[in-house]
Amino acid sequence: DAGVIQSPRHEVTEMGQEVTLRCKPISGHDYLFWYRQTMMRGLELLIYFNNNVPIDDSGMPEDRFSAKMPNASFSTLKIQPSEPRDSAVYFCASSPNHEQYFGPGTRLTVT
Amino acid sequence: GQQVMQIPQYQHVQEGEDFTTYCNSSTTLSNIQWYKQRPGGHPVFLIQLVKSGEVKKQKRLTFQFGEAKKNSSLHITATQTTDVGTYFCAGPGDSNYQLIWGAGTKLIIKP
Numbered sequence: 155d156a157g158v159i160q161s162p163r164h165e166v167t168e169m170g171q172e173v174t175l176r177c178k179p180i181s182g183h184d185y186l187f188w189y190r191q192t193m194m195r196g197l198e199l200l201i202y203f204n205n206n207v208p209i210d211d212s213g214m215p216e217d218r219f220s221a222k223m224p225n226a227s228f229s230t231l232k233i234q235p236s237e238p239r240d241s242a243v244y245f246c247a248s249s250p251n252h253e254q255y256f257g258p259g260t261r262l263t264v265t
Numbered sequence: 266g267q268q269v270m271q272i273p274q275y276q277h278v279q280e281g282e283d284f285t286t287y288c289n290s291s292t293t294l295s296n297i298q299w300y301k302q303r304p305g306g307h308p309v310f311l312i313q314l315v316k317s318g319e320v321k322k323q324k325r326l327t328f329q330f331g332e333a334k335k336n337s338s339l340h341i342t343a344t345q346t347t348d349v350g351t352y353f354c355a356g357p358g359d360s361n362y363q364l365i366w367g368a369g370t371k372l373i374i375k376p
Binding site (some may be wrong): 199 | 284296306313353355359360363364366368369
């Protein structure tokens with residue numbers, strides 16, 4: 155298995171632009187998690203899905219953030235409009251049970 | 266709310282010295298997981314502990330789960346440059362599949 159796949163690996167955008175991050179989980183994993191990591195705030199859970207259904211989105215910072223999982227093999231995290239404070243590494247992780255397997259992350263820079 | 270506290274934040278060691286990081290929870294945990302994140306990388310699952318007083322070894326790494334299931338430790342014997350990175354503990358949150366993460370301990374090898 156290729157592991158969790160994320161794209162793009164790096165994204166640089168200007169404030170106010172829409173950003174879409176993509177994730178392909180490991181096949182057969184029922185849980186998918188979106189995290190954000192910064193030096194100041196560490197690793198933060200944004201939202202997680204079970205069987206494509208959002209279970210807890212209490213970590214989504216604002217209405218500017220939205221996430222979807224239209225099928226078992228694909229999820230997106232969208233930020234619209236983006237702001238400089240959204241700059242961070244965004245990780246997607248999938249899980250078959252309890253342990254989580256992380257993708258390589260997307261490093262987002264908003265200027 | 267539920268918290269997982271991890272100390273120290275950083276540990277500088279000479280290569281060959283030992284390293285230990287500690288995790289404490291405000292509540293009893295059903296399990297605890299440990300992850301390693303190399304510089305510029307993503308968290309990688311190392312192990313899950315479930316039983317009270319459990320001790321597990323992976324080569325030079327020793328993981329312990331406290332008798333009360335509220336604390337855990339990771340000990341590395343004779344550190345090597347390949348051990349460099351940040352070690353995170355994580356316990357289950359409100360949902361058994363959501364994780365509450367410690368802040369991480371960064372292992373730094375002195376030149």
